[in-house]
Amino acid sequence: MTSRPTVWRKLLSSLFVGFCGLSVLVALVPLAFILFYVINEGISSLSFDFFTKMPKPVGEPGGGMANAIVGTLVVTGLGSLFAVPIGILSGVYMSEYAGTRFASLVRFAADTLNGVPSIVVGVFIYGIAVLPFKQFSALAGGLALGVMMIPIIARTTEELLLLVPGTMREGALALGATRSRAVFSVVLPAALPGIITGVVLALARIAGETAPLLFTAFSNRFFTTQLTQPIATLTVMVFTYAISPYRDWHRQAWAGALVLVTIVLICSLLARYATRRLESIQSM
Amino acid sequence: MSARKLLAIAGCAVALGAGASAQTVLINGAGATFPYPIYSKWFSEYNKVHPTVQINYQSIGSGGGIRQVTNQTVFFGATDGPMTNDQLIAAPGKILHFPTVLGAVVPVYNIPGVTAELKFTGPVLVDIFMGKLTKWNDPEIARLNPGVSLPVADITVVHRSDGSGTTYIWVDYLSKVSDAWKAKVGVATAVNWPSGVGGKGNEGVAGLVQQTPGAIGYVELIYALQNKINYGSVQNLAGEFVRASVPSVTAAAAAAAGKMPADFRVSITNADGKGVYPISSFTWLLLYESPKDKAQSKTMVDFVKWALTDGQKFCAELGYAPLPEPVVKLELAALAKIKIS
Amino acid sequence: MAGGAGRTRRSGDLGFRLGTGAFAVVLVLIVCAIGFELTRQSMLSIEKFGLNFWRTQVWDPVAGQFGALPFIWGTLYSSILALALATPIALGIAVFISELCPNLLRQPLVFLTELLAAIPSIVYGLWGIFVLVPFVRSVESAMPQALRSLPIFSGPPLGVGMLAAGLILAVMVIPFTSSVAREVLKSVPGAQREGAYALGATRFEAIRAALFYARTGIIGAVMLGFGRALGETMAVTMVIGNNPRISASLFAPQYTMAAVLANEFTEADTELYLNALIEIGLVLFIITLIVNSLSRLLIWSMARSSSTAAVAAPAEPPTVEEAA
Numbered sequence A: 001m002t003s004r005p006t007v008w009r010k011l012l013s014s015l016f017v018g019f020c021g022l023s024v025l026v027a028l029v030p031l032a033f034i035l036f037y038v039i040n041e042g043i044s045s046l047s048f049d050f051f052t053k054m055p056k057p058v059g060e061p062g063g064g065m066a067n068a069i070v071g072t073l074v075v076t077g078l079g080s081l082f083a084v085p086i087g088i089l090s091g092v093y094m095s096e097y098a099g100t101r102f103a104s105l106v107r108f109a110a111d112t113l114n115g116v117p118s119i120v121v122g123v124f125i126y127g128i129a130v131l132p133f134k135q136f137s138a139l140a141g142g143l144a145l146g147v148m149m150i151p152i153i154a155r156t157t158e159e160l161l162l163l164v165p166g167t168m169r170e171g172a173l174a175l176g177a178t179r180s181r182a183v184f185s186v187v188l189p190a191a192l193p194g195i196i197t198g199v200v201l202a203l204a205r206i207a208g209e210t211a212p213l214l215f216t217a218f219s220n221r222f223f224t225t226q227l228t229q230p231i232a233t234l235t236v237m238v239f240t241y242a243i244s245p246y247r248d249w250h251r252q253a254w255a256g257a258l259v260l261v262t263i264v265l266i267c268s269l270l271a272r273y274a275t276r277r278l279e280s281i282q283s284m
Numbered sequence B: 001m002s003a004r005k006l007l008a009i010a011g012c013a014v015a016l017g018a019g020a021s022a023q024t025v026l027i028n029g030a031g032a033t034f035p036y037p038i039y040s041k042w043f044s045e046y047n048k049v050h051p052t053v054q055i056n057y058q059s060i061g062s063g064g065g066i067r068q069v070t071n072q073t074v075f076f077g078a079t080d081g082p083m084t085n086d087q088l089i090a091a092p093g094k095i096l097h098f099p100t101v102l103g104a105v106v107p108v109y110n111i112p113g114v115t116a117e118l119k120f121t122g123p124v125l126v127d128i129f130m131g132k133l134t135k136w137n138d139p140e141i142a143r144l145n146p147g148v149s150l151p152v153a154d155i156t157v158v159h160r161s162d163g164s165g166t167t168y169i170w171v172d173y174l175s176k177v178s179d180a181w182k183a184k185v186g187v188a189t190a191v192n193w194p195s196g197v198g199g200k201g202n203e204g205v206a207g208l209v210q211q212t213p214g215a216i217g218y219v220e221l222i223y224a225l226q227n228k229i230n231y232g233s234v235q236n237l238a239g240e241f242v243r244a245s246v247p248s249v250t251a252a253a254a255a256a257a258g259k260m261p262a263d264f265r266v267s268i269t270n271a272d273g274k275g276v277y278p279i280s281s282f283t284w285l286l287l288y289e290s291p292k293d294k295a296q297s298k299t300m301v302d303f304v305k306w307a308l309t310d311g312q313k314f315c316a317e318l319g320y321a322p323l324p325e326p327v328v329k330l331e332l333a334a335l336a337k338i339k340i341s
Numbered sequence C: 001m002a003g004g005a006g007r008t009r010r011s012g013d014l015g016f017r018l019g020t021g022a023f024a025v026v027l028v029l030i031v032c033a034i035g036f037e038l039t040r041q042s043m044l045s046i047e048k049f050g051l052n053f054w055r056t057q058v059w060d061p062v063a064g065q066f067g068a069l070p071f072i073w074g075t076l077y078s079s080i081l082a083l084a085l086a087t088p089i090a091l092g093i094a095v096f097i098s099e100l101c102p103n104l105l106r107q108p109l110v111f112l113t114e115l116l117a118a119i120p121s122i123v124y125g126l127w128g129i130f131v132l133v134p135f136v137r138s139v140e141s142a143m144p145q146a147l148r149s150l151p152i153f154s155g156p157p158l159g160v161g162m163l164a165a166g167l168i169l170a171v172m173v174i175p176f177t178s179s180v181a182r183e184v185l186k187s188v189p190g191a192q193r194e195g196a197y198a199l200g201a202t203r204f205e206a207i208r209a210a211l212f213y214a215r216t217g218i219i220g221a222v223m224l225g226f227g228r229a230l231g232e233t234m235a236v237t238m239v240i241g242n243n244p245r246i247s248a249s250l251f252a253p254q255y256t257m258a259a260v261l262a263n264e265f266t267e268a269d270t271e272l273y274l275n276a277l278i279e280i281g282l283v284l285f286i287i288t289l290i291v292n293s294l295s296r297l298l299i300w301s302m303a304r305s306s307s308t309a310a311v312a313a314p315a316e317p318p319t320v321e322e323a324a
Helices: A005-045 A048-052 A065-098 A101-113 A118-130 A136-164 A168-172 A181-208 A234-242 A247-282 B003-023 B035-051 B060-072 B085-090 B123-128 B139-144 B167-178 B179-183 B201-211 B221-226 B246-258 B296-308 B310-314 B324-335 C003-038 C041-053 C069-100 C102-118 C121-142 C162-186 C192-198 C203-213 C215-231 C235-241 C257-267 C272-309
Strands: B023-029 B051-059 B074-079 B096-110 B156-160 B198-200 B215-221 B233-235 B279-287
Touching: A005 A247, A005 C102, A005 C121, A005 C162, A005 C203, A048 A101, A048 B179, A065 A101, A065 A136, A065 A181, A065 A234, A065 C003, A101 A136, A101 C003, A101 C215, A118 A136, A118 B123, A118 C003, A118 C162, A118 C215, A118 C257, A118 C272, A136 A181, A136 C003, A168 A181, A168 C235, A181 C003, A181 C102, A234 A247, A234 B324, A234 C121, A234 C235, A247 C102, A247 C121, B023 B060, B023 B296, B023 B310, B035 B051, B035 B096, B035 B221, B035 B296, B035 B310, B035 C102, B051 B201, B051 B296, B060 B074, B060 B167, B060 B279, B060 C257, B096 B201, B096 B246, B096 B296, B096 B324, B123 B139, B123 B156, B123 B167, B123 B179, B123 B233, B123 B296, B123 C192, B156 B167, B167 B179, B167 B215, B167 B279, B167 C102, B198 B201, B198 C069, B201 B215, B201 B221, B201 B310, B201 C121, B201 C203, B279 B296, B279 C257, B296 B310, B296 B324, B310 C235, C003 C041, C003 C272, C041 C162, C041 C272, C069 C102, C069 C162, C069 C203, C069 C257, C121 C162, C121 C235, C162 C235, C192 C203, C203 C215, C215 C272
Parallel strands: B023 B051, B023 B074, B156 B198, B156 B215
Antiparallel strands: B074 B279, B096 B215, B096 B279
């Protein structure tokens, strides 16, 4: 025999479950909308020209974003050159000396840096890498992106290294290895697939940043490989085109957005796949 | 492929890149969005004639042009609002102004159901931008436009959110026709707007006006033309309602051509004369008299000479008025001051 | 005892510690450098305006009068609005994925929420300008006159404004809060839930117990989302209207600290103007530092208290938003 309170409780529970399911749908709706619009608007503007031609002067239809695509690869590459060593080695330090106060300080610094708004990073790099050299440059842009990547890579490395079973480290040390040998020859390789996944995800996230590039890499209507010159990037160009009144530029902005989202999608899928493989290997 | 081979290929690529750049001259400039359409045309055309010259211009607004050229993070700046004496003193070296084209700033609007060309007077524009006139069917506006049925719609003012020479020209004109505006808001590339929404660049304002029913904004003529946005006529000192066009802008410059100051900093808004469009202006390139990089300097001077002569033929199709001949002569003489070696 | 080998190992260890430590020091130095540079470059403004900078409404570059109150207002308003909209949904998702979801759906749903976090903010901004703003404008226009007279709904229906900014920020914040909340819920010992069910609880009641147990962590997750909203630049600046005015209305165009930095930085033509902008950046830095530290502290204390209890959560490699 069910009493009134029980009926009410069951109803509340069903409503709650319903709300949770609904939340998932509500969150997926904008995702679907965004993907739909980006694909729909962008795909009609994607053409061979888009990937190979330079931007045309205002008012002339056609042209492409070839320089911006290369530019994004360049600044992201520069950023990772700077960030990967610092990030991984800081992560190694944090995991190996996890109990110490300095490691806690480093962890706090990494989390802080993670939370710094990207525009503030841009302002900082402008002050130290653009103004003193009186030059906007791809290097400054790479530096800004690198600064943003460091904490992501550091924390990912730290967490993955901590996940490696202690037995592996202890086994290496018991066999007479130095700490550095133990870490670099045994522990790190074990965590490497996950670390690489983390780096790839960090790259994908940073490739989509706009604000830190606005006052560092600036932009360039031409194609350049000189690192000490301003360089066009996909994100800044999409921004410039999006706020313009030219319909042709709007279409190109959507195409640029499609390229960005595709990069992110591929990297996320790769990361997921790599994680699944990693899990299955580790469980063997 | 072995690591050594990869390294060798990378080394070649870098060398090739370095080699190619040894001949290419890269010049960076930034500034006004007002002349961006003609500048981007010029840099593209000049690059066709001189393939080793790449002039990278970013339209970040006149305020940005002045700032970055003062910081020397770009080689040249561009502005529609001439630098003030304070700004010139703050620069690390002497900066020269060179007018390149003439343009007009027009009041653009997006009123549902209205396709006619509206007439405005200076005082009415002041009141709209001060936020005193808030509805399109206000008697002040209706009085000037008897044949048009104006809806009972809110007026949304759109202005620049960035520092802009287009703003400078616009508020310069408003200050000349209204002491109240001059006292309350003043003249500069960025002002404290009494009301409205901010758009970034001429592009941003045009975009916002297009998307917002009931909006009014101000943009350089070409932005209105290229995007087929309605723009109105403005009453000049002679009492005529004049629409911006190449002839009416040229008329505004005619008086100034005779008494051009040596540093070329002159305002031609609210100029006197028949057929004059009152919100016209020169736009200037900002160059250092003694820049450090002489190769870039020589290239830039050659470009400016081309722009003042051959380049002027591209003006009309983009809605800019070419410079009066006497002004070009004065400028070519002034260019000689720039150190190119 | 192989003393020689021991000494080699110790010096090898020392080299290792110093070597990796050096890189860790670089990380710390970067954070310090940011704080230092921001302070140094805003000294002019700090000295001239002092605390009044945060109390004055007027932002007038012509007169050299800089008051940052409109930007603080705009930042807080948009972020709190985003939080109000996003938190229930994010928690609902977290609960659904970790407690209620059929196993088959779990991985795809996690992937989809990650995707929401991974979409670049410029793409959000682009979608915002061309899709969200017209939609908001039509919603604003459809608002009945009776409601229009309320200050929160006053003003012409522009589309751009606080509502659009709040909506976009909410969508961007949802995946962050939801993924951390999910991790936090996972670390609640199974005994908690099992005990509740054993006592005859409904699903809702058992989950409520778990949520209550995890409350510090959940608050931490919410604050993390808040920190994310505070610093967002591109998407906001494209839909908020860029007007430094304080208004209670959702329809009014307003301005945030990050947006004014992005729009006006390259053209601040006087030292004072530039310093005032950088001071805004400094405050943004400090606020996000405080909010993020607080959130990490809450999450960490939650993790600590639950790890002293039973069953540890199964290891799962960090996802993209955990890394964010």
